[in-house]
Amino acid sequence: MSENCGPSFHVNEFVLSRFAPYRIVAMGHELSRCLSRAYAGEGLTIPEWRVLATISQADAIAARDVVANTPMDKMAVSRATTSLEVKGLVCRVTDPKDRRVSSLSLSVSGRAVFERVAVLALSFEKKLLSALSLEERESFDKLLAKLERATYTVAPESGVLDFATEVNKE
Amino acid sequence: MSENCGPSFHVNEFVLSRFAPYRIVAMGHELSRCLSRAYAGEGLTIPEWRVLATISQADAIAARDVVANTPMDKMAVSRATTSLEVKGLVCRVTDPKDRRVSSLSLSVSGRAVFERVAVLALSFEKKLLSALSLEERESFDKLLAKLERATYTVAPESGVLDFATEVNKE
DNA sequence: CACCTTTGGTAACATATGTTACTAATGGCT
DNA sequence: AGCCATTAGTAACATATGTTACCAAAGGTG
Known part of the structure; x- marks a missing residue:
């Protein structure tokens, strides 16, 4: 505790x-x-x-x-x-x-x-x-692209984001 | 033609x-x-x-x-x-x-x-x-909310966006 | 209080999706 | 050439998901 x-x-x-x-x-x-x-x-x-x-x-x-x-x-x-x-x-x-x-x-x-x-x-x-307005649309497009990159930035071969490491480490 | x-x-x-x-x-x-x-x-x-x-x-x-x-x-x-x-x-x-x-x-x-x-x-x-940066995160949150509203703004009872009307009308 | 309608939930069936193997074809490598 | 590893695609099975129809409980309405 x-x-x-x-x-x-x-x-x-x-x-x-x-x-x-x-x-x-x-x-x-x-x-x-x-x-x-x-x-x-x-x-x-x-x-x-x-x-x-x-x-x-x-x-x-x-x-x-x-x-x-x-x-x-x-x-x-x-x-x-x-x-x-x-x-x-x-x-x-x-x-x-x-x-x-x-x-x-x-x-x-x-x-x-x-x-x-x-x-x-x-x-x-x-x-x-x-x-969305035109500017908003462009903005959304960029943000989505960034998130796509983050999402598809995969762990070695599992093909998935390795998010457990951050949590499990002592 | x-x-x-x-x-x-x-x-x-x-x-x-x-x-x-x-x-x-x-x-x-x-x-x-x-x-x-x-x-x-x-x-x-x-x-x-x-x-x-x-x-x-x-x-x-x-x-x-x-x-x-x-x-x-x-x-x-x-x-x-x-x-x-x-x-x-x-x-x-x-x-x-x-x-x-x-x-x-x-x-x-x-x-x-x-x-x-x-x-x-x-x-x-x-x-x-x-x-995303902090500002980008806030921006994304807002844009996503707008799109959610648009997505869930449903046609009467079908529960879906009515997009066909725009196309089918003469 | 009968009667019809609506609502919350489930059963039983049909379809779709994921998984594990397998075949066939190819590309090295010795 | 002969052998093993890899790759493209599929078959066959197990699960999962969607659909339809149903039942039981409520809510009105005459």
Whole structure:
């Protein structure tokens, strides 16, 4: 009781509604839900839309690069890709140079679907950001970028922020 | 082709990595993953931790109020509450005034678990926000609050932002 | 006080997501 | 070439999450 030199804050400080990570997660959840209306109309699921949108950013892209550029593991990408292929929205071609990788590209109808959804998505973003002034928008963009950098500055291989060290050390 | 007076932006504007809602969702996903390490050590799942944290904010609270204050539907809350009760971390008592509602409160060990996790969570938040200066932190807080208001300013009963109207109108 | 409506919560089912292995293809390395 | 380590992707299983329908308790309203 006299050796009380642990973490410097008291638990009473914890108020869920003011806890930044929670607020971001909760908002992300709600945004996701709102946005899903845009692609649900096209019969797309969230991972399908993410894969579609990621492929759209290039002429062709390997599945592993989709994994590297989205918050999805390779299984999720694999599943979404398969169903997109079944729907005829993406073409999957085995790369002759390295027959392990499959090169993904949008079909004509895939690009059409993407464009219709993209228009809705941009409209949504516009409406959301209209809550901020131009300067505020720029400011938010910068702050978000800084936090992204902090978030993705990962511990060696665990792929996660190592926050326990600060607490556990004597 | 000559009547091209649709939405004012072109699809080429859509770049996933600059799409604000996506960035927020992706960051939320990563934060969630990082944070889960804090309560995984206590054997808690994400919804369990949310319920625990929400109950901790009051002496006792009805399950429906947990639903109202978290991004979870009532089924998710029900399940998490049941398992927390099984683990002896929360007490569920039927309200004698209205026997439909169950009043939830933390047990002694439940509070202990909460406090241990809360310390880790606060430490994590501190580390995350250390990427920002004090002024930046205040600024981010305000901007986030504005966006939250915009996000949760819902369409009548759908509970979602009504962004389609802007697009569909002639 | 019956009757209909609303509300809090759960059961049971369907779907989605995460995990662990496994296969196939490749790239060194000796 | 022969062998081991690595990589891309998937199958099969276990969990988790979402949906629908349901029950039991309240709250009105005639």
